[in-house]
Amino acid sequence: MDGLVVRPAARLRGRPALPGDKSISHRALLLALLAEGESRIVAAGDGEDVRSTAGVVRALGATVERLAERDGRVDYRVVSPGGGALAEPEAILDCGNSGTTTRLAAGLLAGLPLFAVLDGDGSLRRRPMGRVVEPLRAMGASFSGRRSATLLPLAVTGRAPLEPIDYATPVPSAQVKSAILLAGLAADGATRVVEAVATRDHTERMLRARGVTVREATLEDGRHEVRLTGPAVVRAIDETVPADPSGAAFWLVAGAIHPDAELTLEGVSTNPTRRAIIDILRRMGADIEERERPTPGGADGEPLADLVVRSSRLRATDLGTAEVAAAIDEIPALCLAAAAAEGTTRIRGAGELRHKESDRIAGIADGLAALGARVRVTGDDIEIEGGRRLTGAVTETLDDHRLAMTFAIAGLIAEGETTVLRPESAAISYPGFFRELEGVRA
Numbered sequence: 001m002d003g004l005v006v007r008p009a010a011r012l013r014g015r016p017a018l019p020g021d022k023s024i025s026h027r028a029l030l031l032a033l034l035a036e037g038e039s040r041i042v043a044a045g046d047g048e049d050v051r052s053t054a055g056v057v058r059a060l061g062a063t064v065e066r067l068a069e070r071d072g073r074v075d076y077r078v079v080s081p082g083g084g085a086l087a088e089p090e091a092i093l094d095c096g097n098s099g100t101t102t103r104l105a106a107g108l109l110a111g112l113p114l115f116a117v118l119d120g121d122g123s124l125r126r127r128p129m130g131r132v133v134e135p136l137r138a139m140g141a142s143f144s145g146r147r148s149a150t151l152l153p154l155a156v157t158g159r160a161p162l163e164p165i166d167y168a169t170p171v172p173s174a175q176v177k178s179a180i181l182l183a184g185l186a187a188d189g190a191t192r193v194v195e196a197v198a199t200r201d202h203t204e205r206m207l208r209a210r211g212v213t214v215r216e217a218t219l220e221d222g223r224h225e226v227r228l229t230g231p232a233v234v235r236a237i238d239e240t241v242p243a244d245p246s247g248a249a250f251w252l253v254a255g256a257i258h259p260d261a262e263l264t265l266e267g268v269s270t271n272p273t274r275r276a277i278i279d280i281l282r283r284m285g286a287d288i289e290e291r292e293r294p295t296p297g298g299a300d301g302e303p304l305a306d307l308v309v310r311s312s313r314l315r316a317t318d319l320g321t322a323e324v325a326a327a328i329d330e331i332p333a334l335c336l337a338a339a340a341a342e343g344t345t346r347i348r349g350a351g352e353l354r355h356k357e358s359d360r361i362a363g364i365a366d367g368l369a370a371l372g373a374r375v376r377v378t379g380d381d382i383e384i385e386g387g388r389r390l391t392g393a394v395t396e397t398l399d400d401h402r403l404a405m406t407f408a409i410a411g412l413i414a415e416g417e418t419t420v421l422r423p424e425s426a427a428i429s430y431p432g433f434f435r436e437l438e439g440v441r442a
């Protein structure tokens, strides 16, 4: 597929099928590798990123079976000999396009006494790895790679036990926190991670559900602390993956900015560390109804809801660094919402977006500008003057799934034809996205 043409929709209705949460799916596979015995992962995301993690888990000695597929989700059965008995991989571990696979696997490998090499595609080879290498080296693992082991390919030699660490993350990153916690399982003593802003807490919840004691606290200065004590054993359990709020975000924005829309999104995680997109859109005036569902998995499980979004009149808003961190993957979609809102939206301190699958600040600014929006970028701040009618244009996705899906949604409301160049990257996180896009026009 070269370019995909999206035409405006007269109405949007329906219940688009959502992918299984990508963050949770990666973690479920990696924790199943550490746990001895059989783990079932129901309704996992089946995008290319999660498949990359499944490949890494296989290469390290677990059997990973795909039991069933439906609606772009997959049920996995993983059988592992357990963390103490994993195999040294014969070949390079291919992480594809997935930063989460790479950084979490780096943390896990740090605590295994074997040699492995992590690599990925061109985009992943440009992304910063020093942020995990530095603390993992301090814990006793060895890394070598280009530019002082800050870029892939990275060779890792792990060690057990590792030294525990007390570490304040320099940028709020759930991947960095999770890499350290996974390494902490193999450390002799108490590992502590402090973050300026609490990032997504799936690793913490999922470790607790697997029998590991993980303590969290808010410090007096407002920072967030996570602690665990190693060596710790991860138990095999079965887990059902909720729908991905980052995938739901595209429909929330589509429904809110389209003049005749009502969309229902079923079984979405409303985890407090993931729901910022809902709260920010509501603050902008979005009509989003939230129907709570019972949480499977007890206190450590994910809170769930069905979300109903209807056509809304949006107003501009301001986002600072804490909200940028909380909605990091949803900022491209939010920028589109801002372009459709009355007034000027200011997003400050969004520098982390330059280190995603593409430079998302440049990518979103160029794409929205091509569609006729007024966007100004100053350093790491984005200003979007909303309320102008968008007109169809050719949009460059930079092979970034979140940009491809954002521009496709823009095509539903823009006048004329919108071309999304190289849209196939959507399959990184949301393989059924374009099918659902056709489905909601009905």
Ligand code: S3P
Pocket (backbone or CB within 6 Å): 022, 023, 024, 100, 172, 173, 174, 175, 176, 178, 200, 328, 329
């Ligand atoms: C993720 C954390 C975030 C996010 C990514 C998934 C995770 O990355 O952007 O899509 O699953 O931990 P950072 O930790 O680099 O912010």
